[in-house]
């Protein structure tokens with residue numbers, strides 16, 4: 001089954017075609033990778049898909065329903081969640097409080113009726129990303145890696161069907177990378193569809209079954225990771241002269 | 252469970268939680284004021300206590316939105332003013348009793364708060380502050396333009412007081428303050444407070460968590476305006492007159508300064524600071540000419556020493572019991 005279908009999606013900023021007439025499909029239950037050089041339009045694409053950016057034109061259907069242009073919080077109700085490339089922590093709040101926020105979304109507020117239930121749920125999410133011991137730490141005092149994991153946990157807390165992760169591995173040390181990889185694998189196993197933007201190809205290639213390559217807002221190539229990284233156009237655009245090295249790393 | 256029932260249940264649970272979390276010092280102060288009202292017949296002392304209670308009402312109503320959302324409303328006098336004048340007009344021209352004018356005028360202030368809150372949604376920092384200043388300034392200009400209704404510079408006098416005695420007026424005011432502080436504490440400790448705090452720096456993450464941040468900000472504005480409105484009506488029915496001072500920029504600034512000095516985002520910090528500072532200001536009357544300088548100077552020094560306010564001073568992080576006694580339970 002196809003969960004999400006984007007057709008002829010565009011977003012221009014003045015003369016810059018950040019997303020330029022892109023079409024693709026994300027099958028349910030898969031991990032979908034998006035790669036591309038800096039400024040290729042990956043984050044803009046996520047912003048379009050998650051309601052953070054009004055489109056110039058196009059269509060996005062999620063479970064056969066048009067969702068383009070809907071508000072982010074309505075998309076959360078529909079089952080779409082995202083993390084941010086630039087983490088936006090709730091400064092002045094603790095890690096536990098951070099994960100209490102999604103519980104008040106329209107989707108979940110009736111699921112956890114008592115304070116105990118809400119707190120237990122937030123603690124379970126913290127536990128899952130390995131931050132249980134930092135429950136009462138202010139996010140102001142967390143390091144970059146912890147903040148990124150917390151942001152991902154915040155997104156996961158909304159119990160999404162489709163999860164968009166924007167460079168989830170960046171800024172993570174090896175221990176955090178391992179933990180996050182296993183979380184993504186778990187999510188996939190429990191039926192969540194995941195789309196990942198990533199620069200760290202090693203992690204990405206192990207996780208995804210399908211990759212889309214973007215360049216200048218357009219789709220450059222798409223397919224199995226092993227095939228895509230051998231595509232000469234991709235090597236040329238994405239890595240220039242370092243292409244050969246990249247090809248062997250991915251294979 | 253039906254929605255109204257669920258909301259009622261949450262509200263009841265919230266109030267119960269607020270009672271359990273309440274600051275002991277505040278309870279003692281309220282009890283002290285009640286005892287004074289019942290035993291003292293010193294007109295001067297009673298009047299000052301009424302004023303202190305009104306300022307406590309003003310600053311806490313400012314804090315319930317601004318302290319949590321970290322947005323500075325420099326126009327709280329818009330709400331105290333509009334409510335005070337509405338109470339005055341309803342009382343004078345329709346002979347309405349204070350028991351009706353207080354809820355009606357506070358509700359009108361809340362409605363105005365919802366509108367301004369909606370208009371201010373996209374604004375942050377200085378732009379947000381400017382919008383609130385402009386609204387308050389326009390309102391006080393309107394009071395001059397429509398002077399046949401508002402009495403212009405003179406204001407409206409001859410408003411009925413709550414009762415025939417200052418003692419009873421003080422009891423009414425302190426009861427209203429106590430209930431207001433309980434309700435605002437419940438609001439701030441509920442998910443409304445949590446979500447307002449989450450929008451302090453950037454609301455994208457709240458939106459991405461499925462939260463309609465605008466709803467919470469507008470609601471916060473309404474709540475803040477409502478309780479500021481209660482304060483404005485309290486003023487009208489204790490001072491038996493309202494004047495443009497009740498909607499003046501100087502009042503707005505004073506409320507911000509007292510709340511910030513007390514410690515934003517704590518409700519009780521601003522309450523205690525407003526009470527203490529009002530008494531201090533009265534005490535300074537013994538050196539009347541220097542009073543404004545010493546008073547504002549003290550405020551500025553306080554904010555200089557404790558930039559995030561007394562209740563948020565790092566000192567209290569190391570003295571949780573003292574913090575609990577003064578400002579109530581934190582979590």
Ligand SMILES: Nc1ncnc2c1ncn2[C@@H]1O[C@H](COP(=O)(O)OP(=O)(O)OP(=O)(O)O)[C@@H](O)[C@H]1O
Nearest residue numbers: 013016018036037038039040041042043044045085
């Ligand atoms: N709000 C905006 N206003 C104007 N231009 C923008 C805006 N957002 C993105 N752009 C431009 O759109 C293009 C795509 O940016 P985007 O952030 O989507 O790229 P990216 O692939 O995520 O890059 P990176 O790998 O650096 O994160 C860039 O040229 C960028 O400058």
Ligand SMILES: [Mg+2]
Nearest residue numbers: 042043044085
């Ligand atoms: Mg990006």
